[in-house]
Amino acid sequence: MVSRKSFYLLVALLACTGIGMTVYNNVVMGVPLTPGEKRQIWSIEAKMEFTATGEPVIASMAVAGTQKGFTLLSRTAASPGYGLAFIEKDGAERAEWSIRAATGRQRLYYQIDMLVDPSARPAEPPVPPPVVKDFEREPYATAMAQILGRAQERSADPYTLTREIIREIDNQAQNAELLKGYMPRAGLVARLLNNADVPARTVYALMLEDGRRRQQLIEYLQVFKDGGYELFNPQTGEQGQPRNMLLWEYGSAPLLDIAGGRNSRVTFSMIVQKQPVSVALAKKNELSERVTISIHGLPLEEQALFKGLLLIPIGVVILVFLRLIIGIKTSGTFMPVLIAMAFIQTQLLTGLVGFVLIVGSGLVIRAYLSRLNLLLVARISAVIIMVIMMIGIFSALAFKLGLTDGMKITFFPMIILAWTIERMSILWEEEGPREVMKQGGGSLLAAVIAYLAMDSELIRHLTFNFLGLQLVLMAAVLLLGNYTGYKLSELKRFKPLADDMNAGRNGL
Amino acid sequence: MLFLKNYAWPWALARAGILGMNRRNHSYISRYNPRRLYPLVDDKLKTKRIAMAAGVAVPELIGIIREQHQVSRFSEMVKDRPGFCIKPARGSGGRGIAVIVRHQEGFYYKPSGRPETIQDLERHISNILAGLFSLGGKPDTAIVENLIHFDDVFAGYSFEGVPDTRVIIFRGFPVMAMMRLSTAASGGKANLHQGAVGVGLCLRTGRALRAVQFNRPVRRHPDTGLDLHALRVPGWDTLLRLAASCYEMSGLGYIGTDLVLDKQHGPLLLELNARPGLSIQIANGRGLLPSLSAVEEFGDTALNVARRIEFAQKRFGVFEP
Ligand SMILES: Nc1ncnc2c1ncn2[C@@H]1O[C@H](COP(=O)(O)OP(=O)(O)O)[C@@H](O)[C@H]1O
Numbered sequence: 001m002v003s004r005k006s007f008y009l010l011v012a013l014l015a016c017t018g019i020g021m022t023v024y025n026n027v028v029m030g031v032p033l034t035p036g037e038k039r040q041i042w043s044i045e046a047k048m049e050f051t052a053t054g055e056p057v058i059a060s061m062a063v064a065g066t067q068k069g070f071t072l073l074s075r076t077a078a079s080p081g082y083g084l085a086f087i088e089k090d091g092a093e094r095a096e097w098s099i100r101a102a103t104g105r106q107r108l109y110y111q112i113d114m115l116v117d118p119s120a121r122p123a124e125p126p127v128p129p130p131v132v133k134d135f136e137r138e139p140y141a142t143a144m145a146q147i148l149g150r151a152q153e154r155s156a157d158p159y160t161l162t163r164e165i166i167r168e169i170d171n172q173a174q175n176a177e178l179l180k181g182y183m184p185r186a187g188l189v190a191r192l193l194n195n196a197d198v199p200a201r202t203v204y205a206l207m208l209e210d211g212r213r214r215q216q217l218i219e220y221l222q223v224f225k226d227g228g229y230e231l232f233n234p235q236t237g238e239q240g241q242p243r244n245m246l247l248w249e250y251g252s253a254p255l256l257d258i259a260g261g262r263n264s265r266v267t268f269s270m271i272v273q274k275q276p277v278s279v280a281l282a283k284k285n286e287l288s289e290r291v292t293i294s295i296h297g298l299p300l301e302e303q304a305l306f307k308g309l310l311l312i313p314i315g316v317v318i319l320v321f322l323r324l325i326i327g328i329k330t331s332g333t334f335m336p337v338l339i340a341m342a343f344i345q346t347q348l349l350t351g352l353v354g355f356v357l358i359v360g361s362g363l364v365i366r367a368y369l370s371r372l373n374l375l376l377v378a379r380i381s382a383v384i385i386m387v388i389m390m391i392g393i394f395s396a397l398a399f400k401l402g403l404t405d406g407m408k409i410t411f412f413p414m415i416i417l418a419w420t421i422e423r424m425s426i427l428w429e430e431e432g433p434r435e436v437m438k439q440g441g442g443s444l445l446a447a448v449i450a451y452l453a454m455d456s457e458l459i460r461h462l463t464f465n466f467l468g469l470q471l472v473l474m475a476a477v478l479l480l481g482n483y484t485g486y487k488l489s490e491l492k493r494f495k496p497l498a499d500d501m502n503a504g505r506n507g508l
Numbered sequence: 509m510l511f512l513k514n515y516a517w518p519w520a521l522a523r524a525g526i527l528g529m530n531r532r533n534h535s536y537i538s539r540y541n542p543r544r545l546y547p548l549v550d551d552k553l554k555t556k557r558i559a560m561a562a563g564v565a566v567p568e569l570i571g572i573i574r575e576q577h578q579v580s581r582f583s584e585m586v587k588d589r590p591g592f593c594i595k596p597a598r599g600s601g602g603r604g605i606a607v608i609v610r611h612q613e614g615f616y617y618k619p620s621g622r623p624e625t626i627q628d629l630e631r632h633i634s635n636i637l638a639g640l641f642s643l644g645g646k647p648d649t650a651i652v653e654n655l656i657h658f659d660d661v662f663a664g665y666s667f668e669g670v671p672d673t674r675v676i677i678f679r680g681f682p683v684m685a686m687m688r689l690s691t692a693a694s695g696g697k698a699n700l701h702q703g704a705v706g707v708g709l710c711l712r713t714g715r716a717l718r719a720v721q722f723n724r725p726v727r728r729h730p731d732t733g734l735d736l737h738a739l740r741v742p743g744w745d746t747l748l749r750l751a752a753s754c755y756e757m758s759g760l761g762y763i764g765t766d767l768v769l770d771k772q773h774g775p776l777l778l779e780l781n782a783r784p785g786l787s788i789q790i791a792n793g794r795g796l797l798p799s800l801s802a803v804e805e806f807g808d809t810a811l812n813v814a815r816r817i818e819f820a821q822k823r824f825g826v827f828e829p
């Protein structure tokens with residue numbers, strides 16, 4: 001026998017692993033604990049326009065990928081006649097359209113679905129751009145040196161330096177005015193930072209607002225420090241990424257790069273949809289290349305199957321609890337779980353009525369069969385056929401009466417029902433109807449309790465999305481298997497005995 | 509809160525030393541009964557065999573029926589036996605047991621006097637073979653054995669059934685005993701939950717301690733009106749010795765032995781139970797746990813049968829001899 005210590009160690013290990021996996025799924029993977037939550041999915045359309053000059057066209061545009069806060073779910077492009085390829089350049093992706101010849105105004109559409117996903121991370125962390133120090137012409141060089149000099153005096157690290165530079169630009173109005181015509185503001189700050197040996201660059205971002213059309217990207221500032229980075233609003237110096245801001249171009253490359261065209265521009269329109277978490281997660285995992293322990297990677301049909309299978313442990317644990325702690329008597333050890341599974345298909349009321357109807361009429365017919373003097377196997381087979389016929393008749397009847405739910409009784413496990421009928425009828429003959437009611441009632445009660453648990457939206461969500469919980473259930477079953485206390489039913493059974501002993505009435 | 513009145517507190521039961529089902533399974537059955545020995549007691553035929561090999565008396569075997577085609581030989585088999593008992597080799601809890609006390613002109617009479625035809629009995633045997641009464645519905649064997657004529661001292665104590673004596677043997681030591689008397693309510697069967705009367709027995713003397721029916725104390729047999737407290741099993745020490753020797757015979761540490769007192773043959777072993785029920789505590793008005801702990805602590809399993817009985821009678825007996 002395994003020693004107590006290693007047993008509890010095993011239980012603790014199972015429980016901890018299970019809980020750990022659950023927490024990981026929740027915190028890192030962002031799977032919520034309740035099914036009610038909805039997730040936002042942004043559908044963003046980029047419209048690129050340019051005038052083709054009649055030469056071969058290669059139009060390349062930076063595109064947004066999965067990044068902090070957003071997971072890319074899908075992307076489509078509508079661009080008749082154009083070839084489309086996605087190429088990777090300097091760690092960022094670009095869409096590249098090409099055509100042999102085109103003239104006139106061209107319109108290319110590119111659409112993505114982005115899931116708002118607090119746990120999202122880019123596949124690879126962004127690489128800091130090289131620090132570029134160009135020697136500026138005068139008078140710009142002096143103006144820039146003055147701003148940087150003042151800012152450096154009051155800063156301690158790259159981030160504070162960024163804030164001080166932005167503030168200094170606002171303070172030194174004259175220098176700012178001079179430099180404004182020379183360089184866009186974000187570019188200017190980035191250059192100043194570069195001059196102070198801080199890697200930084202301009203990125204282009206989209207402010208997300210439901211129903212907006214013809215939006216432009218805005219400039220933002222990305223400042224690197226020790227392998228990490230921060231975003232800054234180059235106008236206000238505000239630090240951090242606003243919740244509704246999506247980075248579109250973040251690869252030190254131009255947003256648009258068109259050969260064979262001019263007068264180009266990109267505008268964006270967007271809408272937001274709210275989807276239940278399960279849908280959003282399913283979409284997310286369809287794309288995920290990460291190896292995760294999740295059933296979402298399976299084809300939809302297998303997923304549906306698993307959804308049912310993963311509920312069985314819940315039913316089983318409940319049954320173990322009812323039998324070991326409460327002491328409910330059931331006919332057939334796990335029969336109630338199978339009945340509960342059938343209830344899930346039929347809904348509770350239909351299921352209960354159907355079950356009582358089938359078993360009840362089964363008992364009546366079985367009573368007749370017992371007079372035919374059949375061998376057991378043949379008799380069970382006869383009961384099975386009879387059960388199937390009854391199910392057929394009942395569902396046809398229900399359909400006629402307009403009770404479409406009634407047809408669902410075909411979901412009952414027929415063989416199990418046949419055995420239940422057989423056992424109950426023997427029980428009836430041997431121990432009388434009381435015991436039949438007790439065991440039949442016990443089985444139904446257990447089935448209903450298991451059903452209520454297995455049918456709960458929350459539990460379905462949890463078992464399906466947190467495989468670690470299966471380990472916790474396992475640990476629970478192991479613990480229950482070690483319970484040596486009294487069952488609730490025994491507290492009643494032995495009550496008279498305990499009373500008699502207390503009162504000294506134990507016959508001595 | 510009214511229904512709470514029907515429930516005892518767990519600690520009240522624990523203080524009374526009452527053994528519960530989970531504790532029994534976990535701390536006694538699975539700890540002291542090696543799995544591989546179960547078939548010896550779960551199959552009554554095998555039990556009979558090892559009992560005979562060990563010199564333990566059992567009811568005489570008339571015949572066994574293993575296959576469906578042998579069922580037709582049944583009436584031939586019992587032709588010269590006035591009374592017999594058909595039982596499934598792997599049955600339990602009294603299920604599938606048919607007792608026939610006499611037969612005449614093709615009719616077979618149950619203890620209640622109800623006649624059965626040979627077809628009824630053959631169907632019953634078919635059911636046994638198909639596994640209707642065995643655990644998990646496994647195909648089974650039907651045993652036909654001689655009718656037990658119970659000792660006259662029990663006349664009037666049992667209604668239409670053979671009273672049997674159950675002794676719990678823990679590591680070779682008898683720890684508790686009771687007699688089960690069938691009643692009209694129990695339909696001639698000796699199962700307590702069906703309404704049979706359980707009489708707790710003093711281990712030292714074989715005298716009745718108290719009697720219960722449906723968990724409540726009773727003084728008189730509900731059908732015959734005899735004073736149950738006057739019951740005393742004759743030849744108690746022989747019976748105990750027989751029960752205790754089942755430990756060596758079966759190798760199981762926690763068993764219930766079912767014994768009957770036959771008019772001619774004396775104590776006979778009916779069957780062994782690897783999962784004996786808990787009602788014996790109610791019949792005795794005592795919990796099993798103190799005795800079990802005493803055996804675990806002080807009982808030396810190397811003792812021979814006589815010494816073990818001496819130990820048990822000294823510690824667990826109630827009346828003076
Ligand atoms: N040979 C027999 N003659 C008369 N009655 C018997 C005989 N065998 C069994 N019985 C009756 O059947 C009851 C149960 O028998 P038993 O062998 O203990 O089977 P089970 O495993 O079902 O308890 C006994 O208590 C006794 O009353």
Ligand SMILES: [Mg+2]
Pocket residue numbers: 601602766779
């Ligand atoms: Mg028995």
